[in-house]
Amino acid sequence: MEPVITEETGLALEAAEAPDGEILGKMIRDARKEKGLTLEEAAKAAAIGRSTLSKIENNQTRPSFEIIRRLMQTLELETPQLFVQSAQSSISGRRDYTLSGRGEHQETKTYDHELLCTELTSKRMLPYISTIKARDVTEYDSWVRHRGEEFMYVISGDLVLYTEHYRPLKMTSGDSVYYDSGMGHGCVSTSDEDAKVLWVSLEL
Amino acid sequence: MEPVITEETGLALEAAEAPDGEILGKMIRDARKEKGLTLEEAAKAAAIGRSTLSKIENNQTRPSFEIIRRLMQTLELETPQLFVQSAQSSISGRRDYTLSGRGEHQETKTYDHELLCTELTSKRMLPYISTIKARDVTEYDSWVRHRGEEFMYVISGDLVLYTEHYRPLKMTSGDSVYYDSGMGHGCVSTSDEDAKVLWVSLEL
DNA sequence: GCATTTCGTCCCCTATAGGAAACTTTTTCC
DNA sequence: GGAAAAAGTTTCCTATAGGGGACGAAATGC
Incomplete structure (x- = not known):
């Protein structure tokens, strides 16, 4: 049916969002x-x-x-x-994130990011479980930077959060941090083992 | 169609689909x-x-x-x-971080919420660590409901996430879920012990 | 209490959605 | 080019969506 045009408003309930x-x-x-x-x-x-x-x-x-x-x-x-x-209104969840390859993986030299709850495409926050690989600190060079805010929770391991404007922050299992992700940032695992963190990112 | 939650995985596989x-x-x-x-x-x-x-x-x-x-x-x-x-709305200009320390507590019969990173007041996401107290399931009565979205990650324990429009979702350590918090929701611990979850809430 | 209003459901009729098959158009071989 | 097959459209019929109004139920007033 054609867009409905009401007498009173003169507005077309047109297909701006929902496709006609x-x-x-x-x-x-x-x-x-x-x-x-x-x-x-x-x-x-x-x-x-x-x-x-x-x-x-x-x-x-x-x-x-x-x-x-x-x-x-x-x-x-x-x-x-x-x-x-x-x-x-839907919910999207999964059992232990390590089990199936359902999440979207993105791997770099330093990180192994897995996006959670990918069934839900319209969400505004992006939850990740990331493995921060144990590697040489001196290699660290470039900041990650993206407009928005970020919350991080350390699930396991020891790491240091480097930021552009603040002193490096030592973190361990159970610690959390919140920061403007427009500020350059990056993590390095400080133990021999990989660190595991939960990241929730909000893009603005 | 109902979200398919398999016995084995407890996952909502089709959660992002159009509702039946x-x-x-x-x-x-x-x-x-x-x-x-x-x-x-x-x-x-x-x-x-x-x-x-x-x-x-x-x-x-x-x-x-x-x-x-x-x-x-x-x-x-x-x-x-x-x-x-x-x-x-512009982002909060403040660039800061804060270690999770003694946050703001809010306790109810069912939950014990601790707001994290309270030093940063201008943040848009609200991270909580919550303890879901072990108690009688039958007492469950009212939904929590607030306009926005929510991400939940189970740190420890076993629980069930009840939602208004979907079947209860069994969750255990390592599981995560994302949902519209405008939809009524609530958690109940299913083991004898309290469950601990990380909650990140985005108010809209 | 009964009358009145208001909200939701049910019944009934018409217009049409959806599917099977007939028909038309396009593609694929030879 | 022509036959055959495949893809797409239109026709036709039945089941039902959608809306008006009747009916019922619940709230409000006197």
């Missing part, structure tokens, strides 16, 4: 093509009729929420704005 | 009540019928995407304004 039929159809068609699926294949995977899918893609129908939901799952579509709230 | 009819209905009813609207008022604002809204809330229909879209907008189940707000 036309955009939705295009999104779905693009996503299907992207995955190299035919109407038949995609429809079957989503357990809907191929004619229905055709109509949706061509904006010739007003599909039910349920149908759209199945399509989004099948096509692994980026959650549109409409679903932001429902995604936030 | 039942959860969707609850969400919408909650959102409407939250705004203090009657069926009639909400329906009129969303340009749909009262009966339709009633059926949706009671999961007696399979509403169209368009209808849900209008309801989301009316009930402000989207968050565009929030993002604008956060973009406007």
Whole structure:
């Protein structure tokens, strides 16, 4: 249906955030093509009729929420704005982070970051479990720096948090720290073993 | 669809997906009540019928995407304004850190919260270490609810996270979870001992 | 107490969503 | 180019979504 324009406000409840039929159809068609699926294949995977899918893609129908939901799952579509709230209302968790390779890993010389709760894409804070590899302190050279704030909790090991404007901070298991991540910072493990920390980052 | 929580992992595998009819209905009813609207008022604002809204809330229909879209907008189940707000507010200029020491304590029947890094007052995330006291599960009655998002990491012990829209989530040491704290939630320790968790809360 | 108002549910009718199959268009071989 | 297969569209029918109003239930007033 066309955007509803109310008499009183003169405002169009337009598809600024939630996609309207036309955009939705295009999104779905693009996503299907992207995955190299035919109407038949995609429809079957989503357990809907191929004619229905055709109509949706061509904006010739007003599909039910349920149908759209199945399509989004099948096509692994980026959650549109409409679903932001429902995604936030969801919970995302996992048993011991070390068990499965479910989290997104990012490994460098110094760190091994694992992003937690990746099922939830709309979250504003980013929780990581990071391993700070035991290595030579003298190699330390460049700051990490990103606009926002960061909270860190030491799960195990001993480390030193170096920051641009403050003296190095020795930390051990159970310690925590909060800082502006726009300030250059970085960690070095001070024992022979890797240190494990929980990081929660808020980008601004 | 309900979030799939397997016996083995206790994980919500599909937590980030669009809600099924039942959860969707609850969400919408909650959102409407939250705004203090009657069926009639909400329906009129969303340009749909009262009966339709009633059926949706009671999961007696399979509403169209368009209808849900209008309801989301009316009930402000989207968050565009929030993002604008956060973009406007500048970060706290203060560059500081603080070791976790004696924080502010807040004790209830169920919890013992300790706010960390209290020297920094301008921070946007609130990190807590909380002790969840071992007590009778049957006493559990009311939700905690505050606009924002929350990340939780289990330091030690066994507990169950109860949420308004999802099945209870068993958690143990090393587990983590992320959720919309506007959704009612609460924890109960399931072992004889108190459980210790790290909580990072972001108020919106 | 009963009358009145207000909120939510249920019933009924019409318009249409969704699926099967017919039909059309495009692609792929030979 | 032509036949055959595959992909996409349209047609047709049935089930049901959506909305108006009746009905019921709960709150409020007298």
